[in-house]
Amino acid sequence: MFLKFLLRRLLYVIPLLLVSTLVVFSLTLLIPGDPVLAMLGQTATHSKVLELRRQLGLNQPVIIQYFHWLINAIHGNLGRSVFTGELVSQAVSQTFFVTMQLVVVGMIFSVAGGLFFAIMSIYFPNSWMDYVARFFGTLGTAIPNFLLAMILIIVFSLKLNWLPATGFTNVTAGPISFLKEILLPGFSLSLVGIAVITRHLRSSLMETMDADYVRTAYSKGASRYRVIFKHSLQNAMLPVVTTIGLLFGTMLGATVVVENIFAIPGMGQLIVNAIGQRDFPIVQGVVLVMIVMVVAINFITDVVYALLDPRIDF
Helix, strand or coil, rough: CCHHHHHHHHHHHHHHHHHHHHHHHHHHCCCCCHHHHHHHCCCCHHHHHHHHHHHHCCCCCCCHHHHHHHHHHHHHCCEEEECCCCHHHHHHHHHHHHHHHHHHHHHHHHHHHHCCCHHHHHHCCCCCCHHHHHHHHCCCCCCHHHHHHHHHHHHHHHCCCCCCCCCCCCCCCHHHHHHHHHCCCCCCCCHHHHHHHHHHHHHHHHHHHHHHHHHHHHHHHCCHHHHHHHHHHHHHHHHHHHHHHHHHHHHHHHHHHHHHCCCCCCCCHHHHHHHHHCCCCHHHHHHHHHHHHHHHHHHHHHHHHHHHCCCCCC
């Protein structure tokens, strides 16, 4: 039965990816500017422009360009940068793990912070901690990533001089330097996640605390600590699993802003530079990888939710 569930989800994922590739290819055509003129300059002769268009395949009908690009993408060939000649797959792979490290740190901050505030709010109801959690759950969704990032740089880098404002060291190259350089961008990326998880988990915990089995546990003399962590938290985490999956896509998109503010050489910075240079193959490659990652995480989230909740009909 579980295998049938996986097959049904895969049958949903495959057409979604195909539609996504069509959207990615089409949107890049709407970017203003001509990559050929950007490469050759405005003074290029008409014959040189036509020759370069032929070499890049831009003289073919759009639908033919799409099918050629799709077939090559399926085989892992995303083309070459129209400016540097570098393989797009190589450029994306070099920045992919940088972005993933940032997103993973942001997710860790989000889950840890959301769990802490939500549990403290339920453990100490109507206390100052409860009010702080409610306030934080509202404030976190109201502050944009770029504004929080600039505030953190001003306070912790320029004023206090505690943490660096820019730069990135791979975690395998220098763990200490990595921690120092990832704290500010990781927190600026995670604030929305902390707020969302706090609100959802707090609401879910409040519902489970009113359940019959919780009242039965209290009647048997169970402590509040045991009721929350033994009886309520596991059931309350079920809707939060879906929230975490959705947050991954939100954070992945937010890296475009955060990476450029903190000068982190990830996919976000790569795509911004490519858009400025009208480097369509790079833009297509980065967006395609981001979409595939989001679809894959949502698929994994569905599977995990189904495994955790026995009520799911496989």
